[in-house]
Structure formats: structure tokens, C-alpha cells
Amino acid sequence: MRLLVIEDDATxxxxxxxxxxxxxxxxxxxxxxxxxxxxxLEYPVDLAIIDLGLPEMSGLDIIREVRKQGKAYPIxxxxxxxxxxxxxxxxxxxxxxxxxxxxxxxxxxxxxxALLRRSGGWASSEMTAGPVTLDLSRQELRVNEEAVELTSxxxxxxxxxxxxxxxxxxxAELTDRLYDQDFERxxxxxxxxxxxxxxxxxxxxxxxxxxxxxxRGYRFALERNQSG
Amino acid sequence: MQSLSSRLLVSVSVLLLVFFGATIAVxxxxxxxxxxxxxxxxxxxxxxxxxxxxxxxxxxxxxxPERLREPRFQSIGSGxxxxxxxxANNVLWRSHSALGLEIPTGVRPELGNHLFARENLxxxxxxxxxxxxxxxxxxxxxxxxxxxxxAESLDSFNAQIAGFRRQLFGWFAAVxxxxxxxxxxxxxxxxxxxxxxxxxxxxxxxGDRLSLSGAFPTELRGVARNMxxxxxxxxxxxDRYRYTLDNLAHSLKTPLAAMRALLNDQHNEGFSGxxxxxxxxxxxxxxxxxxKPSASVAxxxxxxxxxxxxxxxxxxxxxxxxxxxxHPHFEVNIEPGMQFRGDTGDxxxxxxxxxxxxxxWCNEAVRITIVPSVGARAIxxxxxxTIADDGPGIPQEAADALLQRxxxxxxxxxxxxxxxxxxxxxxxxxxxxxxxxxxxxxxxAEITVSIPPVTSSKSG
Numbered sequence: 100m101r102l103l104v105i106e107d108d109a110t111x112x113x114x115x116x117x118x119x120x121x122x123x124x125x126x127x128x129x130x131x132x133x134x135x136x137x138x139x140l141e142y143p144v145d146l147a148i149i150d151l152g153l154p155e156m157s158g159l160d161i162i163r164e165v166r167k168q169g170k171a172y173p174i175x176x177x178x179x180x181x182x183x184x185x186x187x188x189x190x191x192x193x194x195x196x197x198x199x200x201x202x203x204x205x206x207x208x209x210x211x212x213a214l215l216r217r218s219g220g221w222a223s224s225e226m227t228a229g230p231v232t233l234d235l236s237r238q239e240l241r242v243n244e245e246a247v248e249l250t251s252x253x254x255x256x257x258x259x260x261x262x263x264x265x266x267x268x269x270x271a272e273l274t275d276r277l278y279d280q281d282f283e284r285x286x287x288x289x290x291x292x293x294x295x296x297x298x299x300x301x302x303x304x305x306x307x308x309x310x311x312x313x314x315r316g317y318r319f320a321l322e323r324n325q326s327g
Numbered sequence: 328m329q330s331l332s333s334r335l336l337v338s339v340s341v342l343l344l345v346f347f348g349a350t351i352a353v354x355x356x357x358x359x360x361x362x363x364x365x366x367x368x369x370x371x372x373x374x375x376x377x378x379x380x381x382x383x384x385x386x387x388x389x390x391x392p393e394r395l396r397e398p399r400f401q402s403i404g405s406g407x408x409x410x411x412x413x414x415a416n417n418v419l420w421r422s423h424s425a426l427g428l429e430i431p432t433g434v435r436p437e438l439g440n441h442l443f444a445r446e447n448l449x450x451x452x453x454x455x456x457x458x459x460x461x462x463x464x465x466x467x468x469x470x471x472x473x474x475x476x477x478a479e480s481l482d483s484f485n486a487q488i489a490g491f492r493r494q495l496f497g498w499f500a501a502v503x504x505x506x507x508x509x510x511x512x513x514x515x516x517x518x519x520x521x522x523x524x525x526x527x528x529x530x531x532x533x534g535d536r537l538s539l540s541g542a543f544p545t546e547l548r549g550v551a552r553n554m555x556x557x558x559x560x561x562x563x564x565x566d567r568y569r570y571t572l573d574n575l576a577h578s579l580k581t582p583l584a585a586m587r588a589l590l591n592d593q594h595n596e597g598f599s600g601x602x603x604x605x606x607x608x609x610x611x612x613x614x615x616x617x618x619k620p621s622a623s624v625a626x627x628x629x630x631x632x633x634x635x636x637x638x639x640x641x642x643x644x645x646x647x648x649x650x651x652x653x654h655p656h657f658e659v660n661i662e663p664g665m666q667f668r669g670d671t672g673d674x675x676x677x678x679x680x681x682x683x684x685x686x687x688w689c690n691e692a693v694r695i696t697i698v699p700s701v702g703a704r705a706i707x708x709x710x711x712x713t714i715a716d717d718g719p720g721i722p723q724e725a726a727d728a729l730l731q732r733x734x735x736x737x738x739x740x741x742x743x744x745x746x747x748x749x750x751x752x753x754x755x756x757x758x759x760x761x762x763x764x765x766x767x768x769x770x771x772a773e774i775t776v777s778i779p780p781v782t783s784s785k786s787g
Binding site: 108110111114115118152177179180181182183184186187190191194195196197199200201202203204213217222223 | 680
């Protein structure tokens with residue numbers, strides 16, 4: 100998942116970016132409003148974290164512009180102004196949730212995960228499709244109630260596919276969203292990881308959780324048990 | 328008597344009364360005197376005619392002819408009478424018209440003098456009489472004194488005066504009424520700009536208008552301009568105050584957030600834990616102290632009409648996003664078209680904090696009810712806002728502590744944060760109050776904020 104962090108305070112921004120990176124997200128950073136808007140409109144972004152008080156262009160204006168351009172990804176506001184007037188303005192402009200400064204990182208991380216899951220149409224942090232359950236808060240995959248051991252990269256792939264269960268995800272999109280820019284971009288790597296995931300989740304090839312659509316990409320194929 | 332126009336009208340009425348009263352008195356006196364003079368002249372003429380008609384008889388007594396030239400002396404009760412008395416006041420002759428009447432003797436005039444007098448007949452008819460005492464020298468050289476007296480009934484004269492007075496009063500009353508009417512219309516026209524200023528100020532107080540319009544006559548333009556300057560500077564002051572607080576909060580909180588981020592990188596658990604507590608405290612101080620109400624009931628001219636339905640809808644939409652997973656069911660009961668007279672930010676703080684707490688603590692139901700409260704002479708209605716949920720509720724002790732002792736940060740009701748303290752402060756600044764109880768229907772907390780109606784700053 101690729102996140103965008105727009106925050107003018109360098110210490111805060113870098114710390115946030117580093118910790119989100121450690122949690123398995125690819126993170127873009129922008130230090131002012133104009134740069135932030137450019138990233139928000141031009142980069143493949145799954146979620147944006149936007150400070151409301153930014154130089155050059157206010158966070159509120161960025162949110163309005165992003166929504167006006169038809170971008171639907173979730174937006175989390177960081178705000179030092181916790182008057183309800185500001186919160187309501189942000190939410191009406193198109194943001195989905197807010198975190199008031201000074202926050203604990205865990206708070207931001209929890210909101211980010213919840214927003215991503217919601218944007219995939221899942222109502223709870225335990226996503227279940229057939230025998231497969233993904234627990235986002237514990238970052239755990241279970242098949243038939245048996246935990247499946249995954250590397251962090253394998254987890255990122257299944258999380259991305261499963262949050263968007265039913266949608267076709269191209270190899271290029273997976274590469275974009277999962278690699279940080281400094282990773283080697285090689286689409287064969289994705290094929291290898293998909294193969295490993297299939298083996299781990301479905302050793303006897305009976306449930307077929309991941310479908311390959313030739314020339315188009317992959318799709319998490321199991322029916323959701325519940326949806327929001 | 329506070330109103331300028333009633334003062335002016337009363338003053339003008341008194342002036343008109345005095346002026347017209349004096350005029351009427353002068354005219355009346357002049358008319359009566361002229362009338363009476365005319366009567367005297369007539370009586371004088373009649374008297375001269377009587378003297379001319381008197382003849383001495385053979386017995387050396389005066390004798391009046393059977394018929395006089397004046398026909399009114401001949402017809403009975405005509406109103407013009409005459410008589411002749413001798414020196415002993417015995418009636419020697421009386422005109423035919425006075426048949427059956429007794430003309431009062433009255434005072435005997437001095438010899439050779441005319442004497443006018445007002446006397447009455449026995450039946451009360453007023454008379455104007457003229458008596459003349461003469462000494463008649465007969466052919467034998469003897470002298471005898473006589474009194475000739477003519478009397479005219481004043482009935483017709485008095486009727487004439489009464490008619491004149493009726494006309495006089497009628498005309499003057501009509502003129503006075505017309506003048507007063509014209510004057511009060513003139514006054515309405517003249518005072519229209521003042522009434523306009525008055526109504527525009529009311530509109531500002533009710534929040535329907537931002538400043539006075541410029542369309543006033545020259546004399547009032549300065550007042551209107553200064554009034555607008557005052558309103559603008561009040562608004563600017565209130566905006567500046569809020570802006571300063573916002574900036575202060577922002578510039579304090581970002582470093583706090585950075586400190587917390589840096590602290591998380593530390594691996595000394597005990598140290599960072601204690602440090603984090605201090606950050607938490609500083610944050611609460613900033614949040615509480617810098618989120619003071621921006622307006623109060625005293626700032627009448629700054630307040631605006633907040634559209635309650637619209638703002639609550641915005642809040643509920645926002646909270647639906649924030650509590651997306653919990654998916655609380657909102658029941659909103661607001662009197663249609665209801666307005667809250669105050670500051671939009673303050674209203675959002677009141678409703679936002681209470682709704683947020685309700686969402687946080689409810690199982691699934693949140694109910695917000697807002698009704699206006701009205702009072703005598705209120706120019707804007709107050710508001711009673713009740714927010715209830717079906718959660719665990721607030722323990723009575725905690726509620727009492729918050730409501731009675733006032734709020735200190737380390738005493739904030741656990742779980743309800745400083746939101747309630749902010750709500751209480753804002754309610755107080757609008758002269759209102761806060762009450763906490765258990766919701767009879769939903770079973771959770773029920774918090775009511777009552778803001779009293781705004782009474783006009785105008786006197787009277």
C-alpha cells in the first residue's frame with residue numbers, strides 16, 4: 100500500500116514516514132501544500148495523511164482539490180486545531196477521519212488500517228472470505244482457523260489483494276504499491292511471491308484463493324463472508 | 328414618555344391648546360362686546376324715541392300716546408319693553424308688549440344720567456335695561472322728575488353668542504385636529520430614519536444583519552458610520568482573539584507531536600513513559616485553555632444566527648465517517664428553521680463535543696433534540712439541546728463533581744475528556760447551564776445544555 104504524508108514539520112513527518120514504512124507501507128513525503136497536492140494528484144496513492152496547517156496551500160484546499168479531481172482514496176487529517184469547526188470543515192471537505200496532535204503513532208496506524216479496510220469495503224478488521232481470514236490489526240492470516248506463516252512481503256501482497264477482494268489488480272499496480280522506490284522493479288518477483296502464497300495458503304489446491312487473469316493481473320477470488 | 332414622537336406630539340398639542348385658547352378668548356370677548364354695544368345703541372335710540380313721544384296732559388302729568396312707532400312695543404311678549412315711572416317709582420305707563428310682565432324697578436338713575444343694567448324678569452329672562460331720569464318742566468312752570476326705562480330681552484342675543492361660540496369652537500377644533508394630523512405625519516416622515524436605525528440594530532442583535540445600511544440622512548450618517556466602525560472593530564477583535572488562540576494552539580501542538588514522535592524512538596521505557604505523561608498534560612492544558620468560548624452574551628453585536636439544522640447535519644455527517652465501523656444510529660429532532668444566536672464555532676463545540684462523547688459511549692443509539700426556549704421580551708429565542716445515548720452513562724458522583732466544583736484538568740471525568748468542561752464553559756458564557764442525568768428512554772447519559780433567550784439591549 101502506498102501512503103502519502105503531507106506535513107511541514109520535518110521531525111514529525113520523517114518519524115511518521117519511517118514508522119509507517121516499518122509497518123509495511125510504501126510512503127511518499129511532502130513538506131508543503133503545493134508539493135503535497137502534486138503528489139496527491141499524480142502519484143498512485145492508497146491513502147493520504149494531510150496536516151491541515153501547511154505552508155503554500157492549506158490542507159483543506161488540498162482535500163477539496165483532490166476530491167474535485169475525482170480521487171476517492173481515504174484521507175486522514177492531522178490537526179493541531181481541534182476546534183469542532185475545523186474538524187467539521189475537514190470532514191465536509193472530503194476527509195474521512197482525523198487525528199489530533201500530539202498523537203501516538205499507534206493511533207495513526209490504527210486509523211490508517213481502518214480506513215484502508217473500509218475503502219476496500221470491509222466493515223471489520225477481521226476480513227473473512229470462505230475459509231480465509233485476515234486479521235489486519237494483528238497482521239495475521241488464517242486458513243481454516245490455522246495460522247499461516249508469511250514473510251512481510253507475502254503478507255503485503257495478500258493484504259493488498261484481499262482488501263480489494265473481487266477487483267483485478269495488475270502486476271504493475273502491485274509493484275507500484277508494494278515496492279518502495281529504491282526496490283528493484285521486476286515483475287517476475289511478483290509472480291514468484293504469488294506462487295509461494297498459493298502454496299502456503301492452499302497446499303492441496305482445493306480453495307484457489309488467488310486467480311490469475313492472463314495479461315490483466317490477479318484477483319482474490321473467494322466470496323466475502325461479510326461486507327460493510 | 329420615552330418616545331421622541333410622543334414627546335413632540337404632546338408638546339405641540341399643549342402649544343396649540345394655549346394658542347387657540349387665547350385666540351378663542353379674544354375673539355369671543357370682542358364679539359360679545361361688539362354685540363352688547365350694538366344693543367345699547369339700539370336701546371338708546373328707543374329711549375330717545377320714547378322721550379320724543381311723551382306729552383304733558385291737562386293735569387300736568389306726562390302721557391304716552393296709545394300707539395308708538397316701534398311695532399315691537401305693541402305686540403305682547405315681543406322682547407322689547409318700555410315703562411315710565413314717576414318720582415315715587417309708581418308705574419305711570421307701560422308698553423303694550425309688557426302686558427302681564429313686571430319689569431324690575433332696579434336702581435333709580437341719577438337725574439339726567441343714563442344707566443345701563445342687566446336685570447331679570449320674574450321668569451328669569453335676562454334683560455338689558457336702560458333707564459334715564461329726567462326733570463320735566465310743565466307749562467305752569469312746575470318741575471316733576473320721571474324715569475324712562477326701556478328693556479330688551481337678551482334671549483336672542485345670548486342665542487346668537489352661543490351660536491357664534493359653537494362655530495368658533497367647531498372651526499378651531501377642526502383646524503387643530505388637521506394641524507396635529509399633518510404634524511404627526513410630518514413627524515413620521517422625519518423620524519423614519521431613526522426608526523430604520525432602530526430596526527436595523529435589532530436585526531443586528533438578532534443576527535440577521537451584519538452592519539447598518541448607509542442610506543440615512545446627513546444628520547444620522549455619522550452615527551451610522553461610527554456604529555458600523557464599532558461593530559466591525561468588535562468583530563475584528565473577536566476574530567483576532569480566536570485566530571491568535573488557534574495559532575498558539577497550532578504552534579504549541581506540532582512541537583508536542585514531534586516530541587512524542589522522538590520519544591517513541593527512545594528505548595528507555597520508564598523515561599519515555601513519564602515524559603509522555605507530561606506531554607499529555609501540556610496537551611490538555613493547551614486544548615482546554617485555548618478552546619475558550621469565542622463569544623458571550625455580552626457581545627450582542629458580534630453574534631450571528633446559526634442555522635442549527637445545517638450545522639448539526641454537518642456534524643452528524645462527519646461523525647458518521649469517524650464512527651464508520653461502530654455505525655451509531657442518529658436520531659435528530661430539531662425544530663425546523665431553528666436558529667441559535669451566537670457564534671458558529673461555539674455552537675459546533677457544544678454539539679460536537681456532546682455528540683462525539685455520545686458516539687464514543689453508545690451501544691448503537693444517539694439522540695439529539697434541540698428546541699427553542701422563549702421568554703418575555705426576548706428578541707432571539709434560547710435553546711435547549713439534549714443529547715442522549717444508550718451507553719453506560721456517567722456516574723452520578725462524577726457528574727456532580729463536574730457540575731458543582733468546576734473543572735480542573737486532573738479531575739476531568741474519565742472517558743469524557745475535557746469536552747464536557749469546554750461545553751460547560753461555553754454554556755456559562757452564554758448565561759446557560761449544563762445538566763447531566765440518566766436517559767429515561769435510552770438508558771445512557773443524557774446531557775442537557777440550556778441557553779436562555781436573548782433579551783434586547785434596548786431599554787423600554
